[in-house]
Amino acid sequence: MTALPNSTDSGFEIVRALRNNCERPFEDARAMPPEVYTSGAFLALEQREVFRNDWLCVGRASALAKNGDYLTATIDDQPIVVLRDTNGELRAFSNVCLHRMSVLLEGRGNVRRIVCPYHAWNYALDGSLANAPMMERQAGFCKEQYQLPSVRCETWQGWIYVTLNEHAPSVQTHLSELTNLIEPYGMTAYVETFHEEHIWHTNWKILAENFMESYHLPMLHRSTVGPHSKLEEMECPPGLPAFNYHWITKEASLPIGNAHPDNSRLEGHWRRTTALLAIYPTHLITLTPGYFWYLILQPRGVDQVHIRFGGGLAPEFVNDLKADEYMATLKALLDEVNAEDRRGVESVFRGVQAPLAKPGHLSHLERPNYDFARYLASRLGTA
Structure with a gap:
């Protein structure tokens, strides 16, 4: 097990109670403490330690059958988009514009380009910036310097999994x-x-x-x-x-x-x-x-x-x-x-x-x- 949160963390006592409960043998097992379900501090720990580190399923690969098909999801506070690119490969990116940080896409659909609904910066299906209206007037702007950050994306048994954890074993290994x-x-x-x-x-x-x-x-x-x-x-x-x-x-x-x-x-x-x-x-x-x-x-x-x-x-x-x-x-x-x-x-x-x-x-x-x-x-x- 990882170390307990320090004593200044407001979720400390709830985690301690959960762990004490889990030390019982199954023959004497109880349900989890009520605070596990009701504490905002406990949820914050889950987001930090679980959702930001584990593989998360976002849907079925067959739902993205055509080039340009996409779906969106959120990992903790990070919006992501998963899409099928022009080569037919599944890819995942940060779903946040690199200009003024608007969320780019919502729900599911099909696009030829990812277009920001705020200022129309738009990205190719490989995440590269394809066009930024009127930005050529800014001498310091270089379109080639902009690329949506990639998110790890793999498939298992026809399911799409993503993770923000660069060091996690492959999902195939994880679920072997x-x-x-x-x-x-x-x-x-x-x-x-x-x-x-x-x-x-x-x-x-x-x-x-x-x-x-x-x-x-x-x-x-x-x-x-x-x-x-x-x-x-x-x-x-x-x-x-x-x-x-x-x-x-x-x-x-x-x-x-x-x-x-x-x-x-x-x-x-x-x-x-x-x-x-x-x-x-x-x-x-x-x-x-x-x-x-x-x-x-x-x-x-x-x-x-x-x-x-x-x-x-x-x-x-x-x-x-x-x-x-x-x-x-x-x-x-x-x-x-x-x-x-x-x-x-x-x-x-x-x-x-x-x-x-x-x-x-x-x-x-x-x-x-x-x-x-x-x-x-x-x-x-x-x-």
């Missing part, structure tokens, strides 16, 4: 153990068919923890997926440094919940087994033999989380004549599940603010939450 676990699914070939963005009124970690554990399925999701999940058969193995995971065997309520007849990658019980993957800190994936869906989280203060929400189909279902029907049915189900989850996680956030709130013991199905807490405790502090 997860690659081995899920390789038979062939997630790289899954096709994203929808993408949305939302703001929920909860702490980002409450939503992450909700995704990680399936203990809540029979109750919170009793009207949707709960009855189809066999908790008695669930496996929650110990997590690894970069991620945690667990498996659910389902009697699929949708045809796409199981492997397509043309799927030759999966055999036996794996043809009906769903993997729930929590890639630290904020990338959450439900990977089934027939479809996937995901959440990518970004804190907006302690009380709001920005969510990138999307999903799609395995290639066999994409090529099926009923692909549109399957996708519409999946999307309708996921919208219901999300509505249930939103009620749950916003209720928890109200609860953790209560003066009498106190964390209780975790169940054996909440092993991923224990591992997530240990990940946070290991990352927070000063270098």
